[in-house]
Amino acid sequence: MKAYITHLSRLSIVTLTMLLLMGLPAVAQRGSARTRINTSRLMEIKNVDVIYISPAMLQSVPKASLKIDGADAMSGIMDGITSIHIYTSSDRKAIQELRRTFAPITELRNADLEQLMYVKNEDGVVNLIGQLQGDNASELYMIVTGDDEYTVINFSGSFSRRQLEKAVTQDNSRRHKR
Structure with missing residues (x-):
């Protein structure tokens, strides 16, 4: 036994x-599954401009000045922002580093990433990618690619899917009216 x-x-x-x-x-x-980007090394790369806007700084800026084209839908998104990081360069080697750093975002490598909007015109390409958890986004990445410039604007905060869909729909309808 x-x-x-x-x-x-x-x-x-x-x-x-x-x-x-x-x-x-x-x-x-x-x-x-949550996509993480190591941006700390971008601080050391020559010809990459890095701008950080803290929560305290955002609170001191009047919300009216944050509205984009006076759009009500965008103001809902702007209210959800807690901080902003901007990474930009017009130097070829620095652009390669920016592309490499943000490749997991632009290539939508993980299930938590969703392309919300894509606009291509003669000036370049603008992608809006959200890092979603259920019906909420914690990060929005606006990636602007031109002939000789590359910019990533990272909006951190809390954004509902409804706010995002409303903003994208309103932006697209405004674009078609022009």
């Missing part, structure tokens, strides 16, 4: 270990 219990205990431990190990990739995948 004792040998049976020992064998059963070993079998249980082996089974439990196998189940845990099989579950690790799923847990690791879920945990790593």
Whole structure:
């Protein structure tokens, strides 16, 4: 009987270990699903301009001055912003570094990223990509690519899917009226 219990205990431990190990990739995948970008090294790259606007600075700026083209839908998004980071360059080598750094975002590598808007015209390309968790975005990335310039504007905050859809729909309808 004792040998049976020992064998059963070993079998249980082996089974439990196998189940845990099989579950690790799923847990690791879920945990790593949130896209992270290491922008700290951009501070050291020559010819990359980095601008940070803190929550305190945003609170001191009148909300009316943050509205884009006076659009009510965009003001809802602007109200949700807690901080802004801007990374820009017109230097070819620095642009390559910016592209490499933000490749996980622009290539939509993870399930938490969604392209919200894409506009291409003679001046360049503008992408708006949201980092979504359910129906809320915690990060918005506006990536502006021109012939000789590359800019990424990272809006951190809390944005509902409804606010985002309203802003994108309003922006597209305004664009078609012109």
